[in-house]
Amino acid sequence: MRWVLAFLLAVLGASAAAQDALPPAPYAYKQLDDPVLEAEATALMETLRCLRCQSQSINDSDAPMAGDMRHQVRSRILAGEEPKEVRAWLIERYGDYVSYQPEVSSTTWPLFAVPIALVLIVLLVLLRRLGLRRKTGDS
Template identity: 70%
Template sequence: MIRWLAAFFIAILALPVAAQDTMPPAPYAYSQLDNPQLEAEAAALMHTLRCIKCQSQSIADSDAPMAGDMRHQVRSRILAGESPDEIRRWLIARYGDYVSYEPEVSATTWPLFAVPVLIVLVVAGVLLRRLGQRRGSSEGQSS
């Protein structure tokens, strides 16, 4: 009886995993738009968006199902007449700032831009101070 219950619970837990593999891909995940100009806009946008699952590939280059869904969204929205900027904003609102290879300065991303500048300023200040101390000590020794 316990074995049957354990097998039942394992089967129940495995159902979501099995469901992911049986879903057909979205229509525009792996096919291009008929209009070459619209497809060029979609492709340019897709190269600037990061795959959430792969994290090191754009959605244009990734084979992950999530990237296919995102490609479908981009192409569908381009066909609906949305601009690439509107689509980018929608994807950022849905998936977060990380989805974009070109992050914008916002309340959550400003440290990414400010911290490197602060580090450079601190290093420059330390170097200038040390160089100033060396010059002062070498001038005092040569007199």
């Protein structure tokens, strides 16, 4: 049983290490020749989150996954896609979390509505308390 477990761990460890050992995608670290297209790609990459680091944009991250995402952005822009189309494709593929600029949708509306509701509740409570203090202070 121990041999089987050791074998499985070795196989799984080797496959995980092999993923990081693959060479980077062509446009992971190479800029596009057209400065206008590269500027569009860079602007878009600044607004996309690295799913591995989570605190960096894919433009700033050195993670292999961010390199793959940079390659996808540059390749698609080079192929003639608009940045909005590339963003939509990445969001469809990786989910809303990949974007630093989330759009209001059926899944993200609570993220926008809850803070507004909390501020309104706090304001109502404060106004009510201040109103009660004024009434008791006038008597």
